[in-house]
Amino acid sequence: MQIARQRLEGPDGISERILVRETGTEAWFDVRAAARLRALERGATPAGARRLAETLVPSSMSAALSLGQAFHDAAQDALTAAREDTAVSDPVLTNALDPTSYRDFMVFQEHFSFGYRWQNKPVPDVMYELPVSYAGDPLSFLGPGDPIPWPPYTERLDYELELGIVIGKPGTNLTPDQALDHVLGLTILNDVSARDIQAREMTGGLGPSKGKHFACVTGPVITTLDDIPDDGLSVRARVNGETWCETTTAEMVWSVAEIVAWASQGETLRPGALLGSGTCNGGSTIEIGRTLSPGDRLELEIDKLGVLANTLATPTGSAWEPKPRPRGADGTTTDLHFLR
Amino acid sequence: MQIARQRLEGPDGISERILVRETGTEAWFDVRAAARLRALERGATPAGARRLAETLVPSSMSAALSLGQAFHDAAQDALTAAREDTAVSDPVLTNALDPTSYRDFMVFQEHFSFGYRWQNKPVPDVMYELPVSYAGDPLSFLGPGDPIPWPPYTERLDYELELGIVIGKPGTNLTPDQALDHVLGLTILNDVSARDIQAREMTGGLGPSKGKHFACVTGPVITTLDDIPDDGLSVRARVNGETWCETTTAEMVWSVAEIVAWASQGETLRPGALLGSGTCNGGSTIEIGRTLSPGDRLELEIDKLGVLANTLATPTGSAWEPKPRPRGADGTTTDLHFLR
8 A cells, every 4th residue: 555645725724635656556545535434434423424534644754653543544444445436646745744753763784884984984894783863853754846955154055865663563673684673665765965065964963953953854755565576676866856866775784674674672662753874875865975966866776666856956044053162272162151 | 820731631642731820929821721711701601611712722832822811811711810710829840841943042141161171161252242042842841840861872971950941922033122022921931961972972063962852841831021020130049958059040151131132033933832041150060060960859949930840760771882983093984875
């Protein structure tokens, strides 16, 4: 099954509607419309059917996944019944998932080996001991077609072509054998990066933050795990129509199952959480010696997951930047503050 | 004003109710109860008043803040009208804020200087050039009184006594002069840490993640900024009744206004976002050479913000840990995977 969200403008503003289809087919079905018709078939009044459908199939994918089997039943029914008046042709899709939390791993060896060289560091042993990650901001997610903002404080905007792992049901202290049962499916992830500020702030050993938090893109669909072959998916990045990257998801130092299992140790993974694989080998501009400009069109493609296409916006607004603190001979500052 | 949430068990399970009081007074008022009475006074039917009050004053503080002035009006009315039948005495408080996103800065000089020494690194210049941060998981937040889980993979659990900055209204590219107008108020934050795994994973230069994501604690109240003096708040940590830390919030290399302004560059801070100050000077066990054990009782206190008290749970469950990947003479591995 593939799950997506259609963005619709109506009298109440913009809202999203959850759609499903069989992987490999064209026709989408509107899950809330199907749930309303099903409720009518099962004796609900028109007003009751509408209320029930709105609750079972909210606009937020994370909110839908938080309903457990009730939502999955509605999605499966929409597909199975395939009611003609719930079919949607050529929908404008937005991000399938509005994540409730987001962390990004770094499991592609060529990419992380390059990344450490880029920071003038050796590859740390820990990269081969456990899956290492950082967390991002779940509030800054965009979908296909959305312009990617170019922050005023960067001159070096970059894409990162990644695999996104969507958690479907809660899990704690999972083993790799149990982990995949908690994964709803996979989606494309563009962990947009501002390389200049990222390199500066990462000398502090934390994050990154300002190099990442301004935007992240997912979509256009979530393909459920039962439709994903285990021998790897082909991956491509095109910029203005030219292929800049061609690789496979088969080259991960840590598997999807191991990533999910490790993420779940000592904490509860929740429905709607998004885990990124880290950049595929060759899947950003720094490692291929290219640069991006405002107006460039990105197309990130993964077999079975579609194409995630966005255009880079023009930088707008002027940024405030902190002034470095004055420091004494011992390297510390006495210029200390509280609120102001 | 102080804002808090009361946790109540009812026939529908556990839910939270938003309370307000004047800073420095005892009596709390239930904002949803007040909104229902106000709606009745303004001509609503009993059922309509109840529906309106539930919408204006949800259980989630982030959802309430997302309503803008409509929620603030309801909170102010609850306080001003001070209706006797909306008063709540001795409520059991949980985390005032269920954050929608969380990032933690590191602006206390003695703490971060110790932290880098602890990692055998010099203090990087960037710490005096801009406020450096990492993001945490907004889904793992606990409140006062909740047991702090002890993950099975750590032997070195620690608290971090911090100031939490609660964003009240959206803002982008703010200057420090504008920033405080977007802050609802301050709360106590315990950025719970598993030091052994944190030290290991941070050799990868990302995060931290598993050293942090399993738990974070805030509360018991949010005190609005107009009730906070600018000359610093006294801060104390007690463990099993013994004072382990006594310091002030006045010693920040970057001010609250600068932290918020920098966080807002190139991105939109949203209501319900939580920004942490980083650990106050001396505000964790590593820098004072102490250790914690299961069952220890923590009391983190900040003037005007109350006391955040929790007990450390006993480790339960057995953790799965990844096996290190075999590597060849060039340091890389050929043991690569996709799903499994």
